[in-house]
Amino acid sequence: MNRQDSKLTFPVSVTFTSDWGIGTGTGVVGGVDSRIERGDDGRIVVRATGLAGVIREQAQVVAEALDEGRSSGPWHRFVTKLFGTAEDPRLVAFSDAQADDATLGPHEVVSVSIDERTGAAKPDHLRIIERAPACKLTGSVTLLDTSMQGAAITWSDAQRDAALLVLSLAASLVPAIGSDRSNGDGACEIIVGEHADLEKFETWCRKALDHRPQPVPEAPKPSSKAIEAPRLSERAKTEQRQRAVLRIHLDSPVVSYAVPLSNEIPSEDFLRGTVLLPWVHGRLRQAAGQKSPDVQELVRDAVVNGDLYVSDALPVCEGVHGLPVPLVLTSEKGADEGATPRVWNRLIGVPSPERTHSPKRSGYVFPAAADDDTPIPLGAPPLVGRQATAHNPATGTAATGQLFLVRALPAGIDLEAEIILSERLARVFGAELPKVLSRPAQLGSRRLTGTFGRAHCGVDGVEPWTPADSRGWDEEGMTTLWFISDVLLRSPQLGAAGTLDDLITTLRNAGAGVERVDRCAVGDRYVAGLRHRRIDTWSAASHQPRATRVAIQAGSVIRVRPAPEANSGQVLEALRHLSCTGIGELQAQGFGRFLVGHPLLTRESFRSKKAEGFIPDSVADTRNEGEESHR
Template identity: 30%
Template sequence: MLRVAVTMLSDWHVGTGAGRHGVVDRMVQRDRDGLPYVPAKTLVGVWRDACEIAAYALDEGESGVWGAWVEYLFGSQPALSERGVLPASGTGRPREAALVVSSLHYPRSVAAALAGKPLVRTAVTFPKPGVAIDPATGRAANRLLRYEEMARAGAVLVGQAEILGFAGLDAERQRCVAALLGAGARLVESLGGKRRRGAGRCRLEVDGLAVDWDWLRETPTPPGPPQQPETAAPSASSPVPSSGAAPEATGGDWEIAELRLVLDSPLVVHERTVGNAIRSLDHVPGWVLLPAVLQRLARPEAAEAARRGDLVVTNATVEVDGRPGRPAPLALVHDKEDASRLCNLMAESVPDGLRAELFDGAYVGEYTPGRPLPVRHCPRSEHAHNTIDDAVQRPTEQVGGVYTYQAIAAGTVLRAQVRAREGLLAPGWPERLAGVWRLGRSRKDDYGRARVTATPARPPDARPVPVGPLRVWLLSDALVVDERLRPSTDPAHLAAALGRALGVTLRPLPDPGGAGLATRASEARRLESWHRRWGLPRPTLLGLRAGSCLSFEVVSGTVDPEAVRRVELAGVGLRRAEGFGQVRIGDPLLHAAFRGAPADGTPTPLSEPAPPLPPLGEHAGMVRVVEEAAWRQEIRRACEALAATRRGRVLGEGYEQVPPSQLGALRVLVTNLTGPRDARAGWWLDRLTATRGRQSAWPEATRHQLRRLLTEPDTVWEILALPEADLTVTENGRAELRERLWAEAVRTLVTDCLTAHARAVDARGEA
């Protein structure tokens, strides 16, 4: 694992492409701590460009070995080849990037220190004015004044990088990788917006990369990168292929591992593409988690168990009261204006005055009679990116242009389960699932990093089945087929599959229409998936949507509670190992009548409790820059407020009697003031008393107040009354900043008061 650090040598801007109306036209991107950061895509883009320059020089202007190493590290660019921007690299599979980079953020100690100091945190950025120049007149064009948000210079942003498969390379190839990345890092001089106009100057440092420059000089023909395999090797994203027909599922009880996923970065689980926007699901399907589970178990019997249904990975949903959230039943509605008022269409009629509306993307917890039902939503975020055309150095449609990702927000806590038949896997297998996972789309850079903990859990006990119709709640999409093995969304085919699993015969209850309580609330869902190993689309999946509620009549047989327990653990229908077909039979929620009772909508915290604040250490200087900027902002704000309403407290009572020429002399004095012990201030004040004409022009109260203000170190701070505790982060920061900013505070305070006084005099004269 490599440590990557970028030191910003000038103010910088990595923007969102949006602004805040009336405040700023272009905003910087912020992380979940509210601090500016450098997205991994931005870093990878400039790092790749720098490595391409180095490779071009090492290959002496031709397409050679070093260019192949660039493609090995950063991946091929098939989209550019298809558009003719780059020459085609053959008909094989696109090469995946071996370099995995995280986004760069303020160090943990700095972010933690600023978290409780909002006044200091806001000083991390500042608005920078700008204009557009009219080419005809050479002057600022009308109505084109703009404000761009800039992050301050001096920041050190840190992250991590990893070279996949680096340990498997021989020594010569490892030197090639280190030399190319090291040379590229040295060539990175700036990043972000307006970097050709002085913004974004930086220094990129990579720790843990042993670069042998002597070897590079002495090796004219280095070895090339490993060849791209014809098919991808099994990995976290490539499940082990089947070697034949999978045997039937075995019996026995289950062992369960509870997975808790804390997202360190946003997670994109592709749902659909709409124009230039990639939309994400609000959960992580089991088919996304299964390859990662198989990779970490690293046992052939685990893959075989998954194919025969003896290993099940459920969907990862948002955590509700410490357990996996369950998709809200489609039979559960709420009032359009008051989402806390609930109604169960399968157990009660809609109360008068309740304008029913379905829950959209909600998850619920366990229902306990007499208590509010916990309802949560999975937080999602939007992220804008662009692809730069090298020819014009701007995003263009030919190379992809601007696009957005919708993602599950960073900090979200998700829950899932891995279930395996008892005795199938070696003891202690849940411990092998813990660690850092990378999931979803674009996981090589900004997205998909999750910290996973796995805890063994015992299977639930069997519970009584309610008398009457069998009510079934789908906790995940269910895939069933008809008599001709075609995908079906007909409840009758689900009844057949469920009946076989329970050992009974089921028949769907007919829909009563508007004459009675609902017997079914279901929807169909169509899923388009992709086979990464083959590089081809998979067949469309058509099934009943998660959250669907159906009622069945038991035609023959008796529903055994133990059989219900087995079905709820194993699932029903096809592809159960991937999380499909999870059901809940006879849940108390489906039989509950709320009569407009409220739900508990308290949001679940997005992240774990914060650990103790780490020491600032080497980053204290970086924090001092922001701290000083925050003090300056508060000084200006306080001076403006005092100048508007309390000038007498600053200049002393009777200052209005002083002639303008004498006030002008005071302005000149404070402009050149350096500190409370500046001899010029004492000499000037003594002259006011000694000179008869000046003594009469300056009232005694004014002279006394000015002497205190200009010669005592604490007077100006008493007058300003800054919230110093909220403005100070570093050790001894209060005392040091008081001393350093004393002259600036006095100068700003006196100048603002004199300016406000002059304006007031002019206003009275005009009146």
């Protein structure tokens, strides 16, 4: 039995008694050479990664002391599981510790490098660095109740008390944090838990040490029942589906997995359905735990039986949901960036051959509902770059060659994804879905560090799915398919496929009798715009990258017409029906989505403008100046 007061989140206070600083690795040209970390609201912070690092280092000392000098005793095993290994994710997560005083700012310190031989200052070695004054910062530490695979983690009272004891003793042993610790900077006192002062904290630690759990408990393990494998059973009926819009607000930078490049960890500028589907499905499974066995089986098998689909989460700009830029758009090369350059749709119009045009190959378009000549925003959300370095545990200094850069979607932006549910799944969760999914979440790569991955999700309600606004067949008897997510196809030989003929074959096999439009039928206009990209994702279960796939890139566009033997009305209805869940493989993860006859692609050209306003001004003005921003 667990006590009624068995909390899993505890406050962490860091009180610095001297100047201190944790550098960002960046400076200001002609001014400060090294700036210190600031949070999204401008406050001075100690990042969760740094806080976890110093406490983990001292936790190993605590474990060795409790094991009476043995290097592989029960406390050592408990601490190792608590902070995680390459095979087992950590069971504890820290948050950033922010300064209690929002008005507190850094001051500048001048330093020089001394010549070891002469004892004099070296020429051209004057540095101006930022340091923070003595102050108090507050954060938190949480014992995780859900694994990275969505399985429940249950903490007994003995396990909770053992974890709190280790964290408290380790925190009390941390002498300093930040740079220049050998010179006396960064001296601090860390308190874990709700204690009024250091004296009461030390008294509590002594009592907890005297009454520590005996025998030493094993670290909790994720419940095997929560991750029971799904089974193929009755497929969901496809006549009518329900939809819900999942709105995501990023409370911290979020890393959307991409293949690491040397010492850089890049990020996509959107969140894949591959990331969101496990979270949504896990929340539904937890909510179904108190329902009947039939409902539990329905939810367990929802993904494999076609009851649940989650699309990619794309950025929102000024309240308008973004769509991948169609790969048939071009604009005049060298156009005035301060004006509203005209963008041509090469499916419909042909610009003057006297002008050189460049294709639009990346970013998002944010089309409004109106068909007037109002400029349409084009662009992509900014990415922030944060530098970090690994430290040598023996010396406490930065390890040689361990500097790396992490790029991420910045805090403050909004994303939107679409959740598609079958009729039978919607009947179970229709009224409950906003309550089940409207909550904080940890998303993306590196989410357990505390510095990345914090977001808040919200769902307003469930409504019947209806096709997007479509113009149907045009006067030439054609329509446009605009793919708004990557498309994964397979050839008959089970290899990668991605040609125009492969797309047509897949559509035909799915019940839409269409054929491609020949180039000779449209003159100098385009009949398609296709590009390909590699798809890489990370498996949290096997702790390694999944196999690389080649996909048709989101934003690809093709023109199709009904096959001669097909009924045009039935073909159009089949295309609209397929647009709900997509075509190809991994549809449940958002792949293969497309729009039929979107009004934007019926226009010959339109005026554009640079997309801005991804981050509210109140957030953008206080964003960490040490973060490098890229578009």
